[in-house]
Amino acid sequence: MAKDDKTAPQTLPRYSNTFTPDVNAEIRRAAATGIYDIRGGGAKRKVPHFDDLVFLGASMSRYPLEGYRERCDTNVVLGSRYAKNPIELKIPITIAGMSFGALSAQAKEALGRGASMAGTSTTTGDGGMTPEERGQSKTLVYQYLPSRYGMNPNDLRKADAIEVVVGQGAKPGGGGMLLGQKISDRVAEMRTLPKGIDQRSACRHPDWTGPDDLEIKILELREITGWEKPIYVKVGAARPFFDTTLAVKAGADVVVIDGMQGGTAATQDVFIEHVGIPTLACIREAVAALQELGMHRKVQLIVSGGIRTGADVAKALALGADAVSIGTAAMVAIGDNDPKWETEYNALGSTAGAYDDWHEGRDPAGISTQDPELSKRLDPVEAGRRLNNYLKVLTLEAQTLARACGKNHVHNLEPEDLQALTVEAAAMARVPLAGTSWIPGQGGM
Amino acid sequence: MQIYDLEADGLRGLNAALQGASGNETGWEVVNPRGSHAIAVGLDAPLDVTVTGSTGYYCAGMNSQATVRVAGNVGPGVAENMMSGTVIVDGDASQYAGATGHGGLLVIKGNASSRCGISMKGIDIVVGGNVGHMSAFMGQAGHLVVCGDAGDALGDSIYEAKLFVRGSVKSLGADCIEKEMRPEHVEKLTELLEQAGIDANPSEFKRYGSARKLYNFDIDNAY
Numbered sequence: 265m266a267k268d269d270k271t272a273p274q275t276l277p278r279y280s281n282t283f284t285p286d287v288n289a290e291i292r293r294a295a296a297t298g299i300y301d302i303r304g305g306g307a308k309r310k311v312p313h314f315d316d317l318v319f320l321g322a323s324m325s326r327y328p329l330e331g332y333r334e335r336c337d338t339n340v341v342l343g344s345r346y347a348k349n350p351i352e353l354k355i356p357i358t359i360a361g362m363s364f365g366a367l368s369a370q371a372k373e374a375l376g377r378g379a380s381m382a383g384t385s386t387t388t389g390d391g392g393m394t395p396e397e398r399g400q401s402k403t404l405v406y407q408y409l410p411s412r413y414g415m416n417p418n419d420l421r422k423a424d425a426i427e428v429v430v431g432q433g434a435k436p437g438g439g440g441m442l443l444g445q446k447i448s449d450r451v452a453e454m455r456t457l458p459k460g461i462d463q464r465s466a467c468r469h470p471d472w473t474g475p476d477d478l479e480i481k482i483l484e485l486r487e488i489t490g491w492e493k494p495i496y497v498k499v500g501a502a503r504p505f506f507d508t509t510l511a512v513k514a515g516a517d518v519v520v521i522d523g524m525q526g527g528t529a530a531t532q533d534v535f536i537e538h539v540g541i542p543t544l545a546c547i548r549e550a551v552a553a554l555q556e557l558g559m560h561r562k563v564q565l566i567v568s569g570g571i572r573t574g575a576d577v578a579k580a581l582a583l584g585a586d587a588v589s590i591g592t593a594a595m596v597a598i599g600d601n602d603p604k605w606e607t608e609y610n611a612l613g614s615t616a617g618a619y620d621d622w623h624e625g626r627d628p629a630g631i632s633t634q635d636p637e638l639s640k641r642l643d644p645v646e647a648g649r650r651l652n653n654y655l656k657v658l659t660l661e662a663q664t665l666a667r668a669c670g671k672n673h674v675h676n677l678e679p680e681d682l683q684a685l686t687v688e689a690a691a692m693a694r695v696p697l698a699g700t701s702w703i704p705g706q707g708g709m
Numbered sequence: 710m711q712i713y714d715l716e717a718d719g720l721r722g723l724n725a726a727l728q729g730a731s732g733n734e735t736g737w738e739v740v741n742p743r744g745s746h747a748i749a750v751g752l753d754a755p756l757d758v759t760v761t762g763s764t765g766y767y768c769a770g771m772n773s774q775a776t777v778r779v780a781g782n783v784g785p786g787v788a789e790n791m792m793s794g795t796v797i798v799d800g801d802a803s804q805y806a807g808a809t810g811h812g813g814l815l816v817i818k819g820n821a822s823s824r825c826g827i828s829m830k831g832i833d834i835v836v837g838g839n840v841g842h843m844s845a846f847m848g849q850a851g852h853l854v855v856c857g858d859a860g861d862a863l864g865d866s867i868y869e870a871k872l873f874v875r876g877s878v879k880s881l882g883a884d885c886i887e888k889e890m891r892p893e894h895v896e897k898l899t900e901l902l903e904q905a906g907i908d909a910n911p912s913e914f915k916r917y918g919s920a921r922k923l924y925n926f927d928i929d930n931a932y
Contacts, residue, residue, distance in 0.1 A: 299928045412809035412828060415790055417751055417771040444925055456811070456830040456849045457868060461924040464866070466847060470827040471786040471805035477766070480746045484767040484789075487724045488751030 301533040302441065304366075304622030304632060305592060306434050306525040306570060311542040313525075314576040316689030317682050318698065322670045329667035336663040337673040340587050342564045343425060343494020343517040346486070350494055350517075351403055351425055353587070354383025355659045356674060357577055360522075360568050360591035361407045361427065361498075363389025365442060365451040366529035366622065367595075369396055371631040373644035374598045376400030378651025382659075387427060387589075390440065390465050390529075392454050393419040400648075405496065408485065410439070411465040413455035417488060425518075426485055427496035428478070430469075430507075433526025433543070433569040435535045436500030440465035442529060445625035448634040475510040482515045496520050501546035501569065502539070508553035508565075518564045519554075520589065521546050525570025527592040529632070530623030543569035543580075545692040548679075551584030560584065574661020581662070582677035583693055590658075597654035598647035599629045715748070716741035727752050727775075744784065749777050752794070769796045772813060785822075788815045791832055804841065807834045810851065816905040823860065826853045829870050835905035845870050846882065854901050856909050864917050868924075872917040873898050875909060884923040890916045 279285065290301065322328035329336060343350035359379045364372050366389060373396050379386045385403035392414020398404055406423030408415065420426065431437060442451075442463040452459040472481045482495050497511040498520035511519045523543025528536065547567055554560040567580045568589035580588045601609070603616040608628035612621065622632035630641035666674045669681045683698040684690035690697040691704035711734055713723050723739060727749055730737070737758045742748055746765035749758050752775040760768065763781035773792040782800035791810040798806075801819035808824065810832025817825075817834070823841030826834050826848055835854040842860035845853050848870025858876035865882020871894070872885075881887075898911040 412790060412830070415809060416811070417753070417773065417790070417792060420771070441926065458924070461868075462926045464847070466828065470824065470846070471767075471789050471808035477785070480766040481786075484747040484750050484770050484786075487720065487747045488771055490725065490728070491721070 302530055302623055303533050303536070303620040304528060304530050305536070305620040306527040307537050307540075307542075309537055311524065312544050312686065312688045312692050313542065313570065314544060314579045316544070316686045317579050317684055317693055317695065319575075319578070319582075319665055319669055319681055320683060321668045326670045328670050329672060331664060331667055334667065335672055336667050338659055338663060340564070340675070342496075342566070342587065345494075345517045345559075345563055346491065346515065347425075347494040347517050348490070348492045349424075351385060353385060353403065355655060356581060356585075356587035356662075357382075357571075357655055357658055358384050358405075358566065358587055358589045359386040359594050360526070360589040361387035361389040361405070361429065362591055362595075363391040363529065364394045364397065365389075365391040365446060365455070365634070366632060368630055368633055368639035368642065369394065370639050370642040370644045371595070371598060371647070372397045373400050374642065374647035374651060375594060376404075377644060377648025378594075378598070378655065379403075381648065381652035382655035384655065385424065388423075390442075390455075391451065392416060393422065394454075398422055400644075407498075409465070410467065410469045411455075412470070413457075413463075413465070420485070421489055423493060425494040425496060426489070427498050427520065428482065428485070428516075429498045430478075430511075431498070431500030431502070431522070432528055433500045433522030433524050433540055434528035435531045436502040436540045437467060438531055438535050438539070439467035440529065440531060441623070443623045443625065446623070446634045451634060475514045478510075478514040494518055496566070498522060500524075500526070501541050501543065504541075504546040504549040505553045508550040509557065512554065512557055512559055512563050516563060518566060519550065520566040520568065521550050522589075523567070523569030526568050527595075542692065543567060543571075544689060547580060547583040547585055548692070548694045554584075561586065574658045574663075575665060577658050578662040578665040578674065578677055579682065581674050582681050583679055583695075586675065593654070594651060595631055597651045598631065599642060599650070600627070600631045602629055605629055710736040710738055712738045712740060714740050715745055716743060720745060720747060723748065724750060727756060727758065730754060730756055742781070746784070749775070752777070755794075763800065772796060782819070783817075787817075788813070788832070791815065801838070802836075806836075807832050810834070812851075814901075814904055816907070818907070820857065826851075826870070829853065833901055833904075835901050835907060837905075837907050839876070842879070843882070845872055848872070852897065852901060854898060854905070854914075856907060864919075866923060867917075867919045869919060871897075873914040874917065875914045878915075878917070881917065884920050885917055886920045888916045888918045890914070 340356040380402040386401040387405040405425045444460040494517040496518040497516040499507045501523045524540035564586040567585040605628035627633040630638045682695040739760045742762040744765045750770040753773045756775040758777045760779045765784040767786040769777040776795045778797045785803040786805045788796040789808045791813040793813045797816045802817045802821040804822040806821045806825045807815045809828045815834045818837045820838035825840040825844040829848045831850040833852045839857035849868040855874040859878045862882035864885030
């Protein structure tokens, strides 16, 4: 057969699993620009996740509860260790910290409306507290961040809880960069910065350098606020056993662990994808630290990073968390990446469902922007209603699963209710591989 | 004058009393501080508080309106995140003095350690002696006056804070440069020295501030 015979069988073009089309595209982009990619959101690559776990449900050895009829409670108390006024929420799902500046005022208002309707809390972010946010959020957690932009003792007193942010799941050890397009007059004023500059957020607190200092810092915050408010300590998931131990030692009422799927307003893609550990991997380590200290359920644990469904909620609780927190999912619920803006996402070189250039401030959905014309597109009342609906669904789903496991409170879910579909998930969640009693690293068969 | 014995009556009682003080109870003396942390924090009234002795971390943290004088030395983070009012330290200050302060005047008659005025956001700080390394790091607004010498990396990554140093500067941080001392700067410096009660000749000072080359991210500035 002649070499140039077109009728001869041909090999198909074969893409490399190493040099995939998206890898090659990034190489070309880097070669053209000389700068790393900056984006928002959390890790996008596939990592062991809650989807790799299944509930066993009740059959003979366990007795289920009747769906929709028998009671399954969802309330949670946060800050019962030291605070005079711990927070009681109707549902164990909170809204994670997202700043006015990264998000539009309308988006922040929508988050407050939706969370309040659902009986849960919202959280401020870099840039301080806005009157709209305080006004719409029945329960508001005030973040005390390394940058201290907009940090104000009056707002501290107005908050229901204080969250000392040490790190985020998207970038443990990293600071932030809010590009000048989003430093509007109001954002610049709140942060004491010139308008239009690229704002840096420090990667470390300026006035303490470790857990011993943090303990004294927490004392100061408590003294300023009369020991009334719970103090959370939020860390990006990197060394959850030790970080939880040190946060408890420093006096935290609540520890927040943010896994690598947790989002950010803007940071380097290489950081988001390659620093930190998956959310699934950090829960049992954090719980083990609390148990070792005799503080499980006394110091509450909130887990965040890639929570999407009631199943995720229920699994996190079963592994020992007291509550979860959602950020990206809340943004999607109020309209981020909605297909109705597909044409405009396309014009930005993206598509609905994958848009993550939040730092550019051109979000067609009016959420991750300070552009007044774009921001106007988001109706905070309607968006708040959508968030409330979404939170209701998460709660109903978690309750349904809990009842199926015979639990009359979602906090009664336990690791024994779970098995894993993969060895990796079994090892990280410390539950048996499905169909076996084998937990990798812990013997069994 | 109210006298509060911190050793006998405890920190919570002190701060609760000061935070709730009103009417004629404006003058307070705190005795036996013995290096305690978080003394006189979160004040929000025009009180006049004197701490007789040395303090630990975060003395007068987040102060508003009050005048707090420490007749001794202070630990790390004195007047951190101060909003307004005046804090005067007769002795020396440890690291992070005036960190992230948004307003008011912090006077340190002695020396301040490293990171003095770190992330300052509008506070005015006058130091009678020297300041340590990384002072005014990421300083956004306000004034830092150093009557002695400054350590390494003064004003690293500075935004719009204005720095005045009479003595030597060991090194300037990224984007921090010496700037012309114009009449309005001499006027402001004179005012600050007077407010601080420090006798120094404004003409002996040099001014430092931002070159503004790092304001917008440029890959050529990365190193």
